Amino acid sequence: MSISVLILIVLAIAVAGYVMARRRAMALTGGDRRKLHSLIGYYGQTVFLFASVPALLFLGAWLFVQPIVIESRVSSFITPADIPEGGSLDLVMSDVRRVAGGLDAVAAQDGLSEADLEAMRADFSNVRSRLASVGVALGSDVKPNVFEAAKVYRGALKTSRLAMVIAVIAASLAGLVLSYRRVSPEFRARNVFEGFLVALLIGASLVAVLTTFGIVGSLLFESIHFFQLYPARDFFFSLTWNPQFRGGSDLGIWPLLWGTLYVSFVALIFAVPVGMMIAIYLSEYASKRLRSVAKPAIEILAGIPTIVYGLFALITVGPFLRDYFAQPMGLGSSSSSVMTAGLVMGIMLIPFVSSLSDDIINAVPQSMRDGSFGLGATQSETVRQVILPAALPGIVGAILLAASRAIGETMIVVMGAGAAARLGLNPFEAMTTITVKIVSQLTGDTEFASPETLVAFALGMMLFIFTLGLNVIALVVVRKYREQYE
Amino acid sequence: MDDIRLVEKTVNAAGVKIAARGVQVYYGETHAIKDVDVDIADRTVTAFIGPSGCGKSTFLRCLNRMNDTIPICRVEGKITIDGEDIYDKRVDPVQLRAKVGMVFQKPNPFPKSIYDNVAYGPKIHGLNRNKAELDEIVETSLRKAALWNEAKDRLSEPGTGLSGGQQQRLCIARAIATSPEVLLMDEPCSALDPIATAQVEELIDELRSQFSVVIVTHSMQQAARVSQRTAFFHLGNLVEYGETSQIFTNPSDPRTESYITGRIG
Numbered sequence: 138m139s140i141s142v143l144i145l146i147v148l149a150i151a152v153a154g155y156v157m158a159r160r161r162a163m164a165l166t167g168g169d170r171r172k173l174h175s176l177i178g179y180y181g182q183t184v185f186l187f188a189s190v191p192a193l194l195f196l197g198a199w200l201f202v203q204p205i206v207i208e209s210r211v212s213s214f215i216t217p218a219d220i221p222e223g224g225s226l227d228l229v230m231s232d233v234r235r236v237a238g239g240l241d242a243v244a245a246q247d248g249l250s251e252a253d254l255e256a257m258r259a260d261f262s263n264v265r266s267r268l269a270s271v272g273v274a275l276g277s278d279v280k281p282n283v284f285e286a287a288k289v290y291r292g293a294l295k296t297s298r299l300a301m302v303i304a305v306i307a308a309s310l311a312g313l314v315l316s317y318r319r320v321s322p323e324f325r326a327r328n329v330f331e332g333f334l335v336a337l338l339i340g341a342s343l344v345a346v347l348t349t350f351g352i353v354g355s356l357l358f359e360s361i362h363f364f365q366l367y368p369a370r371d372f373f374f375s376l377t378w379n380p381q382f383r384g385g386s387d388l389g390i391w392p393l394l395w396g397t398l399y400v401s402f403v404a405l406i407f408a409v410p411v412g413m414m415i416a417i418y419l420s421e422y423a424s425k426r427l428r429s430v431a432k433p434a435i436e437i438l439a440g441i442p443t444i445v446y447g448l449f450a451l452i453t454v455g456p457f458l459r460d461y462f463a464q465p466m467g468l469g470s471s472s473s474s475v476m477t478a479g480l481v482m483g484i485m486l487i488p489f490v491s492s493l494s495d496d497i498i499n500a501v502p503q504s505m506r507d508g509s510f511g512l513g514a515t516q517s518e519t520v521r522q523v524i525l526p527a528a529l530p531g532i533v534g535a536i537l538l539a540a541s542r543a544i545g546e547t548m549i550v551v552m553g554a555g556a557a558a559r560l561g562l563n564p565f566e567a568m569t570t571i572t573v574k575i576v577s578q579l580t581g582d583t584e585f586a587s588p589e590t591l592v593a594f595a596l597g598m599m600l601f602i603f604t605l606g607l608n609v610i611a612l613v614v615v616r617k618y619r620e621q622y623e
Numbered sequence: 624m625d626d627i628r629l630v631e632k633t634v635n636a637a638g639v640k641i642a643a644r645g646v647q648v649y650y651g652e653t654h655a656i657k658d659v660d661v662d663i664a665d666r667t668v669t670a671f672i673g674p675s676g677c678g679k680s681t682f683l684r685c686l687n688r689m690n691d692t693i694p695i696c697r698v699e700g701k702i703t704i705d706g707e708d709i710y711d712k713r714v715d716p717v718q719l720r721a722k723v724g725m726v727f728q729k730p731n732p733f734p735k736s737i738y739d740n741v742a743y744g745p746k747i748h749g750l751n752r753n754k755a756e757l758d759e760i761v762e763t764s765l766r767k768a769a770l771w772n773e774a775k776d777r778l779s780e781p782g783t784g785l786s787g788g789q790q791q792r793l794c795i796a797r798a799i800a801t802s803p804e805v806l807l808m809d810e811p812c813s814a815l816d817p818i819a820t821a822q823v824e825e826l827i828d829e830l831r832s833q834f835s836v837v838i839v840t841h842s843m844q845q846a847a848r849v850s851q852r853t854a855f856f857h858l859g860n861l862v863e864y865g866e867t868s869q870i871f872t873n874p875s876d877p878r879t880e881s882y883i884t885g886r887i888g
Contacts, residue, residue: 424694504731508794510692512744512801513721522743527734 143196143302147309151189154313158184161320175327183326186333187316192309199301207293214286229283232275236264236287237294239273246271255288356601359585359594367588372595378558380578380589388592390599392558396475396568397600400554401543403479403564404486409536411483412490419491420498421520432495439488443548450481450553463565471555476564478553482543489539497531498524530614537611541604547572571596640665640805640835641686646700648681648690655681657859659700663805663852668827668836670850670867672843674882677856679839683807686837687723688716704805721748724798724834728810730790732782732797737774740782740793741765744801760800767833768796769826788819795826799834806830808838812845824849843883847871855879 162180166172173180208230215229244254257264264279279287320326364372367388375389415435419428455472458480463469501524509519525532555567556577578593585591641663648656656678663669671679681690688709690696702709709719721744732740741761744750751757761778765771770792774785782793791811798806808827812820827849830836840846846853847867854864855876863870863879874880 502731504727504729505733506692507689507725507727508731508733508797509743511687511689511720511725511727512747512797513717513719514743514747515717518747522747523733 140196140200143305144193146306147189147192147196150192150306150309150313151185154184154188154317155181158317158320161317162322162326165320166322172322174323174325175330179326179330180320180324183330183333184313184316184320186330188309188313190333190337191312192305195308196301196305199304203297203301207290207297210293211286211290214282214289216282219280219282232279232283233286233290235273235275236268236279236284237290239268239271240287240291242271242273243267254291257284353601356594356598359591360598363588363591363595366591372592376560378574380592382587382589384587386589388588390571390596392560393569393571393574393596394599395560396554396558397544397570397572399475399564399568400478400482400550400570401540403475404482404543405536405540407480407483408486408490408539412487412539413494413532415487415491416494416498417520417525420495421516421524432492435488436492437488438485439492441485443485443546444552446481446485447548447552450477450549454481455553458565466565468563469565471565471567473553473555473567474565475554475568478550479564481553482546482549485546485549486539486543489542490535493535493538494528494532497528497535500531501527530617534611534615537607537614541607541611544607545572545600545604547576551576571600575600638665639663640704641837642703642706643682643685644701646682646685646698646702648678648685648699649697650681650693651695655859656685659861661854661861661864663835663837665835666831666833667852668831668838668850669852669854670846671837671839671854671856672841672846672882673856673862675841678859679854679856680809682856683809683837683839686805686807687720687725689720689725691716721801722803723805723807724801724803726791726794726798726806726808726811729814730787730794732785732790732793734781734783736779737765737782737785737793738778741796741800743797748801750801764796764800767799767830768792769822769829770796786819788815788822791815791819791823792826795823795830799830804834806834806836808836810839810841813841820845843871855882857882 159177159181162173162177163170170177211233212226212230215226215233220226220229240254240257243249264284265275268275268279372388372390374391375387376391377387377389378392380386380388419432423431451473455474455477458474458476459470459472462476463471463474505523505527506519509523514522550570551573554569554573556569556573557567558569558574559566561568575593575596578590578596639662641661643659643661643663646656646659647654659682671683673679684690685698685702686704686709688698690698698710704723708714733743735743738761741764742757745757745760751760762771762775765774770789773789774793782790785793791814795806795811811827812823815823824845827836827838831851838846838849850867852865853867853870855862855870855874855878857878863874863876865875870879871883874883
């Protein structure tokens, strides 16, 4: 029985519970619904939820745990001799799964019974060609142990499936019966339903929180793995980045960090003044009607996918800067450069700075403006001497948020900044950033065992720490500022 | 009205400082001020009283053209200060506001130091020749606002760190610092406790010797205590205007009497 059918069965049980609960509630009061504690729908909904949600959660948990349990049982069949040179247990286990899947296909195609399959032996029948005939291509002949493991795997999978179907349906029915029996005019279905919903909402938010911890955990774990293979001292203090996939590479973070900071700096130099001026115009000078049109229009910039900005950098800005600035000034001949990526990223950041600063400037109380106008200050004097100083902490927070976006930005720098890890000052030269190198270390055919690939996790960790730090500072600054007026 | 002590105050016969004739104010479609004529004397405290929404604050804000900052607001009629029409095209509202200072309902010191708060006006109008002169302006303004003794040792601390009453006196000092001729006060004590209110009222009485003060207030006791002349506004009309003692003891309009005795408002 497939999972979707199982889900449908559970839902059908739940719907039946809904109808039954309504009938029962109605019958118990003799048709007078005013005698019920709650609206009649709540009785149905409560039974529906108790019959469906726990069973479905149970199903999810089963599907999560099942492969772990089965694989640990099956892997005991594999001896170290079965693992080929340079391979790993994981690879053999994936062979086992493929063989098991192939056996299913063979059984379906040739009409073999379970007993026939059981009788098949890897060392006598030509398993490899039979599996190939149903579309499962194997790299080498199937070893006897692997074949036995595959058969056990199939068996375990089958039993587990059956047990799961029974258990899930039983859970659903149990939920139905237990909640159905509680239905009575005094039953506070409304409150129970409320409590159930709260639990569901908490569960949903836990998913997000736990995922975050999971991601950070895996980053941390792989980074530790990296530092076991590669000395941390070289990673943090070496000034060269030169990965060699045959070994003996230099994996110093400095050229990448420098590139990241340089590009972000150029982007902010461009985005902050323009964004601030937009924010000042929108919040202090623009009429309400203009503001209601202009603000969303600027925020559209924030909705453009960064890959489109990347194209813009690669095709338009890069060649333009090379032909009209870099080459005439003798500063370089590369169309990918820090300047290209920085400018385009600056454009991307404008709406961040302007929109956040606009909100912050608007939060400065009107009484400040009145006070300043009342003393005979002009609008720009008011902005410069009263509004901006009052809004400064918030604006700093906005800029820090923009900075952390710039540091984590990938697509624009992949397409605009180039791939050469270099420590230099010339903004018209190609440089590269942490994010670009993470991409290039992980794309292609790689195995996660060498420092050259694992360095990506360490780089990711550094990036995470960096942006997290900036975000924390920004949040603290913004919060401090908020306290000032409330 | 026994709780209102009417102090005999001499209204010196100084001439008319502000004259308003036929003033109409519209907020969009709403007719907020209807045909108000009033003469405000120099070196006196004039109180505007009336129920909420009667237009007294709106009229006050006409006197330094603060209503210009509200896009939907339209002012008609003629207001002159010392005979000069302040709505004339040649008048720069920014210059006018330096001459007609304003203190607001809620203390609104800038998030700057006490010194910079007071020095703000003189700096933007270039009233001083050097730093020493600026120091002097700050000191005299704070002295006039009766804040010097409390603030002289903490001039570099932020103005927002002062207590509510001190903040309001700082705002008064800030308004005085540009040496205005008229001081407008929009319910200056409504956010203050009784002690701070008493201090500010005392201050208003002292300021009378140098400025023409116009104060909007919700408290009739306050109007009686600090003002020499009182104007009663009702539904956008100026109902009655005259000597404070006369308005409070012997009002000529029945609406004024109803308001003062608490029947409307």
